[in-house]
Amino acid sequence: MSVETIVAELHRLRETQSEGRVMGATASTSTLVVCAAGAGELAVLSESARRMAIAHGARLLLLDAGAGGSAARVCAFCGRAGGETVCCEEIALPIDAGRPASVIADVEELALPGLPCYLWWVGGELDGALLRGLGALARRIVVDTSRCSDPAASLVALDAILSRQPHAQLWDLAWLRVAPWREMAARLFDDPTRAGALTHIEAIEVESGSLAEAALLAAWIGVQLNYEISEPARSFRTGSGATVTFSHLSGGAPGEVRMVRLHAAGATYSAHVEGDCGVRLSVESEGERRSRCEPMLERSLEDVVAGALFGLGGDPGFSRALGLTARLLRA
Amino acid sequence: MSITTTVTTSDGQSNPLRAGLQSHRIADPCTIVLFGATGDLTKRMLMPALYSLRLQDLLPSDFAIVGYSRSPWSDDQFREAMKEGIAQFAQLGHPQGPVWDDFARRLSYVSGDFDDVECYRQLQHHLETDLTEFNTHGNALYYLATPPVVFGEIVRHLDLAKLGPKDTRGWCRLVIEKPFGTDLTSARALQREIEKVFPEKQIYRIDHYLGKEPVQDLMALRFSNVIFEPLWNYRYIKSVQITAAETVGVEQRGGYYERAGALRDMLQNHVINLMTLVAMEPPVSSDADALRDEKFKVLRAVRPIPSDRLDHHAVRGQYARGEIAGAAVAAYREEPDVDVESSTETYAALKLIVDNWRWGGQVPFYLRSGKRLKRKNSEIAIAFRSVPHRLFGELGDQFETNSLVVKIQPEEGISLSFNAKYPGQAMHIRSVSMDFAYGQGFGVKIAPAYERLLADAMRDDATLFTRWDAVEAAWEVVMPVLERWQSERPADFPNYAAGSQGPPAADALLAADGDSWRQL
Numbered sequence: 001m002s003v004e005t006i007v008a009e010l011h012r013l014r015e016t017q018s019e020g021r022v023m024g025a026t027a028s029t030s031t032l033v034v035c036a037a038g039a040g041e042l043a044v045l046s047e048s049a050r051r052m053a054i055a056h057g058a059r060l061l062l063l064d065a066g067a068g069g070s071a072a073r074v075c076a077f078c079g080r081a082g083g084e085t086v087c088c089e090e091i092a093l094p095i096d097a098g099r100p101a102s103v104i105a106d107v108e109e110l111a112l113p114g115l116p117c118y119l120w121w122v123g124g125e126l127d128g129a130l131l132r133g134l135g136a137l138a139r140r141i142v143v144d145t146s147r148c149s150d151p152a153a154s155l156v157a158l159d160a161i162l163s164r165q166p167h168a169q170l171w172d173l174a175w176l177r178v179a180p181w182r183e184m185a186a187r188l189f190d191d192p193t194r195a196g197a198l199t200h201i202e203a204i205e206v207e208s209g210s211l212a213e214a215a216l217l218a219a220w221i222g223v224q225l226n227y228e229i230s231e232p233a234r235s236f237r238t239g240s241g242a243t244v245t246f247s248h249l250s251g252g253a254p255g256e257v258r259m260v261r262l263h264a265a266g267a268t269y270s271a272h273v274e275g276d277c278g279v280r281l282s283v284e285s286e287g288e289r290r291s292r293c294e295p296m297l298e299r300s301l302e303d304v305v306a307g308a309l310f311g312l313g314g315d316p317g318f319s320r321a322l323g324l325t326a327r328l329l330r331a
Numbered sequence: 332m333s334i335t336t337t338v339t340t341s342d343g344q345s346n347p348l349r350a351g352l353q354s355h356r357i358a359d360p361c362t363i364v365l366f367g368a369t370g371d372l373t374k375r376m377l378m379p380a381l382y383s384l385r386l387q388d389l390l391p392s393d394f395a396i397v398g399y400s401r402s403p404w405s406d407d408q409f410r411e412a413m414k415e416g417i418a419q420f421a422q423l424g425h426p427q428g429p430v431w432d433d434f435a436r437r438l439s440y441v442s443g444d445f446d447d448v449e450c451y452r453q454l455q456h457h458l459e460t461d462l463t464e465f466n467t468h469g470n471a472l473y474y475l476a477t478p479p480v481v482f483g484e485i486v487r488h489l490d491l492a493k494l495g496p497k498d499t500r501g502w503c504r505l506v507i508e509k510p511f512g513t514d515l516t517s518a519r520a521l522q523r524e525i526e527k528v529f530p531e532k533q534i535y536r537i538d539h540y541l542g543k544e545p546v547q548d549l550m551a552l553r554f555s556n557v558i559f560e561p562l563w564n565y566r567y568i569k570s571v572q573i574t575a576a577e578t579v580g581v582e583q584r585g586g587y588y589e590r591a592g593a594l595r596d597m598l599q600n601h602v603i604n605l606m607t608l609v610a611m612e613p614p615v616s617s618d619a620d621a622l623r624d625e626k627f628k629v630l631r632a633v634r635p636i637p638s639d640r641l642d643h644h645a646v647r648g649q650y651a652r653g654e655i656a657g658a659a660v661a662a663y664r665e666e667p668d669v670d671v672e673s674s675t676e677t678y679a680a681l682k683l684i685v686d687n688w689r690w691g692g693q694v695p696f697y698l699r700s701g702k703r704l705k706r707k708n709s710e711i712a713i714a715f716r717s718v719p720h721r722l723f724g725e726l727g728d729q730f731e732t733n734s735l736v737v738k739i740q741p742e743e744g745i746s747l748s749f750n751a752k753y754p755g756q757a758m759h760i761r762s763v764s765m766d767f768a769y770g771q772g773f774g775v776k777i778a779p780a781y782e783r784l785l786a787d788a789m790r791d792d793a794t795l796f797t798r799w800d801a802v803e804a805a806w807e808v809v810m811p812v813l814e815r816w817q818s819e820r821p822a823d824f825p826n827y828a829a830g831s832q833g834p835p836a837a838d839a840l841l842a843a844d845g846d847s848w849r850q851l
Contacts, residue, residue: 084768180388186348187392191466195346224347278429295430297388310773317351 001072003109006091009074013089016076029057030118031111032309035134037097037124039066045122048302053088054079056310059112060090063103065124067094097130104133111137118309122147127157135161135168142308144173146210146255152329155212159326162319171308173255173301174212175318180297181217181257184271184279187294188262194283198225200265202242207249207259207272211329214248217260219325220317229327236328246328358789359502360393361470362461364454366485367477368398368409368440372508376539377476378413379421380781385434386423389786393468395461398440399454409440437465445481451492458494469501472789478587479510483524490528506535506788509600510591511797514813515806522799535788536797540575540601540709542780542787544769545739547795549608549711550622552737552745559735560613562715565691569732570844572712573605575700576851578655579707580829581677585668593679594647594809594816597700603630603805604797605711605739606696610685619794623801630804632687636811645812646837647821648678650703653829660703660829674820677702678827680837681812682844695844699837703829706851709739714846723758731762736849743769743777 001009034049036042042064053060054077064070072094078087091110095103111117119138121131126143135141148154151174158172189195204221206214218236221227227236227244236244252258259272267285273296274280282291299307363381365373384390398409414435418425426434439457443450461467473489475482486505489495496503505525512518525534540546553559562568575597581588588596607626614621636644652662663669663677678701686692715733723730736746745767753759769777787795827834832851841847 182348182352183388186346186352189346189348190392198347221348224350276429276432278433293429293433294392295385295433297386 001074003106006072006074006093006110010089010091013074013076028059028112028115030059030116031061032056032058032118032120033061033063033107033111033134033138034120034122035063035065035095035124035130036122037065038122041066041122042092045120048300048305049120050077050088050090051079051302052306052310053090054081054086055306057081057086058088058118059110060088061107061110062090062092063095063107064092065095065097067092070094097124097128100128100130100133103130104137107134107137118142120305120309125149125157126154126161132161135170140169140171140309142171142173142305144255145212146174146177148212151210151212152215155215155322156326156329159322162322166319171315171318172212172216172322173304173308174210175216175315175321176304176308177255177257178213178217178220181213181260181271182220184281184294184296185217185221185260185262188269188271188281188283194269197264197267197269199238199240200242201225201238201244201262203245203247203261203263204236205247205249205259205261205263206257207251208257209250209252209254211248213255213257215246215325215329216321217257218246219328220321221262222324222328223317223320227324229324229331231331234328234331358389358391358786359470360391360466360468361472361501361789362395362397362458362465362467363472363474363785363789364397364399364458366399366445366473366475366481369400369402369404369412370476372476373398374412374416375420376779376781377474377785379417379423380779380785382413382417382426382431382434383421383423383778383782384786386430389782391789393466395437395439395457395465395467397454397457397461398438399445399450400440400442401444403442404440406439410435410438413438437461445477445485446488448488448491451488451494455492455494458499467501469499470503471499471501472504472506474506474785474788476508479508479513479521482507483521486525486528495528496530496533502533502791503529504533504535504788504791505529506537506785508537510595511536511600511802512806513590513595515803515810518802518806522803526799531799532793534799535793536799536802537784537788538600538604538795538797539780539784540739541604541795541797542782542784543739543743544777545737545743545745546605546608548745548769549737554613564689565693567715568694569714569716570695570697570846571606571609572697572714572849573602573609573699573710574712574849574851575602575709576704577700577702577707578704578830580650580660580663580703581666581669583667585666588677589669589673589675592647592675592816593677593700593702594813598679598681598698599805599809600797600802602698602700603808604801606683606698607801609711609713610690610696612689617794619792619796620798622794623798627798627801627804628687629685630801630808632685632690633804633808634684634686634692636681636683636808638811638815641811641815643840643843644682645815646678646680646834646840647676647816648701648827648834648837649673649675649821649824650677650701650827650829651825653703653831655703655705655830662825662829663703664825674824676816676821678704678833678837679812680833680840681809682840683808695846697841697846697848699833699848701827701833704851705830705832707741708851710849711737711739712849723760730760 032053073092075090076087116139117137119141121143145151145154204218206217208214222236230237230243261270271279271281277293278295280291441453462469512521607629610629611625614625650663664671664673680699683696684692713735717732734748738744746764748762748764750760751763753761
């Protein structure tokens with residue numbers, strides 16, 4: 001189906017609405033572009049994308065690089081938002097990721113003109129022309145380095161993108177997933193008697209399903225404590241010249257973090273997922289263990305993505321942590 | 332407002348991992364003491380708000396909640412009652428799992444009268460236990476969700492039990508529900524009593540209207556857009572209407588309402604507070620006192636209501652039997668705990684004039700609030716003046732003036748109406764509106780006002796709380812009306828039917844200015 005045919009079909013949908021056959025206001029405040037690389041990925045995420053489109057009044061543009069030779073599809077769907085029925089237009093477009101210029105041109109044609117465009121980049125590699133081109137159209141971009149085939153390379157690529165475009169509104173879901181763990185790590189040292197131990201950290205261990213979350217969390221700690229990179233091993237160097245090792249312990253599904261553990265001055269400070277407890281924060285020192293449970297705030301993938309794309313922007317901590325992560329992984 | 336913080340330890344050492352984290356945990360550890368813990372406010376509003384804050388990770392990591400009330404409950408009964416309240420009113424689903432378990436173990440209860448010294452000793456014991464068990468740092472937030480008559484008594488006993496600010500090891504704050512006093516004299520007496528124990532900076536007079544998103548957005552609308560502020564004065568604004576209309580009657584609060592009435596219950600606090608936000612000058616900063624200074628200045632600029640023309644500025648009403656949403660409802664005088672010859676007003680309307688540079692004494696602010704009205708509706712409506720010359724008037728169209736409406740409840744949003752050409756060969760003009768609805772506009776759930784206000788009180792942000800000078804000035808504004816209404820029994824009560832727009836005299840109040848109320 002050509003872009004002209006799709007546009008004609010969108011007009012037909014509008015007329016259907018103006019004749020009163022679709023009950024609700026057509027959402028036309030932005031365009032949400034979801035671009036998936038792998039076969040079947042969009043099928044999993046399309047319901048979430050539709051809910052986001054309803055909630056934020058967006059035209060939904062689903063780009064499917066794994067759809068093979070299937071045809072484009074145009075439809076409208078409706079839902080409740082703010083107590084009213086809102087209907088959104090959906091365009092599902094099979095794309096050939098090997099022809100980025102053509103895809104970018106189509107998206108330019110199909111995005112609502114003059115209105116913000118948001119990009120959720122699912123699974124594809126981060127160093128290609130397609131992301132660069134779509135990213136240039138988008139006001140905000142969400143990627144997920146956890147889902148890339150090589151998370152380390154993807155983090156380095158992401159850092160390169162941000163270095164070239166420091167004002168780009170670009171989020172990594174891996175970083176957003178780490179947010180509650182940053183809070184947990186901070187809580188371990190809220191007690192005034194423990195804050196001093198932060199200057200004596202010897203090792204950072206993170207257990208997670210992907211290297212991306214582990215490296216970002218460790219690098220965030222490094223940024224907070226003014227670490228530099230210690231070459232050649234994947235480790236940090238403190239201001240006083242001491243080495244802090246970083247270990248990624250593989251465990252859990254991609255995107256899942258299970259534990260962060262810091263070794264400092266003969267004590268072990270850890271936060272780990274534990275059944276009904278939520279997250280157990282514990283400190284072990286000289287055979288004595290003190291611990292408590294903290295509930296972990298659960299956020300759905302949809303909420304995290306929507307928050308990053310449509311919510312308040314800006315987290316300077318991300319670019320700093322990503323920078324240190326990239327140097328750590330290159331080391 | 333996004334706030335970042337670091338946690339500074341008692342020896343001056345900070346936790347560097349806190350730097351740059353979002354404001355989640357900005358509130359210090361503390362114990363929240365709820366006086367009136369078995370009452371409706373706690374069950375419907377406060378506890379659901381606290382639990383919701385917990386679910387959002389917006390409470391301090393170290394906190395505890397102590398309920399204090401007369402009912403002879405145990406800790407477990409208190410927990411169970413609060414769980415039921417949360418399940419019923421919080422719209423968060425049934426509380427369960429590790430978050431609820433953790434929350435519940437931080438709840439405890441003191442049973443006793445508000446003047447029982449022994450019970451305050453028990454409270455002291457609870458606060459000490461919380462300090463040890465939950466690391467609350469000895470900080471205490473006392474929330475008076477009680478009948479106003481015991482405010483002074485509780486504060487006095489907190490002092491006697493050495494639980495006030497000068498005796499506690501952490502910070503100590505007092506949150507007080509409205510009404511603050513029943514008139515100017517009693518408000519001043521209450522203030523004198525409270526300020527013996529709590530400095531003004533530690534008193535948080537809560538007005539939940541100010542915690543509502545559209546009310547806060549009024550400041551954003553005015554001071555973060557260039558298109559409204561140049562018009563925000565007597566040259567372009569014809570009048571301002573502020574409405575707080577309810578369909579409910581007095582329900583189980585007949586005894587309280589008989590002594591209060593609409594003027595004290597709503598106008599003197601909620602509605603006048605809204606008026607100050609509309610009328611104030613831009614604050615010099617977003618600092619709490621900068622905002623409150625400007626609100627106070629508005630009240631000082633309100634022209635005193637002249638006693639010889641009081642009927643041209645104030646109207647009262649009381650509902651008779653009527654019908655709301657197809658159901659017959661009783662008259663006010665038939666409600667439980669209400670005098671059959673009651674002269675308490677269930678409707679009050681005021682016309683206020685602000686004498687300052689911006690308003691020039693030329694813009695009437697019409698305020699109204701009433702019970703058992705046709706529709707529940709709280710809003711601020713700004714009516715702009717007409718265009719200077721009606722270019723299209725000869726075609727016979729009825730122009731409407733532009734209006735900007737801030738919808739507070741039940742809808743939350745902003746509506747701007749303007750005139751546009753009706754499609755066709757002729758130049759016919761019709762009024763159209765642009766609507767912005769919260770929730771839909773931002774795709775987020777709007778938090779109840781109490782969540783915001785409780786969190787603000789815990790983190791020492793008094794911006795949305797009313798300072799004493801404003802409370803006193805608001806009483807000064809309404810006192811001439813209150814005194815007249817107390818001294819003169821209304822001859823026409825009941826004077827409006829339940830389910831109507833209000834008393835005819837209120838219409839006449841605006842008709843005298845060539846204006847009319849917006850339809851409910």
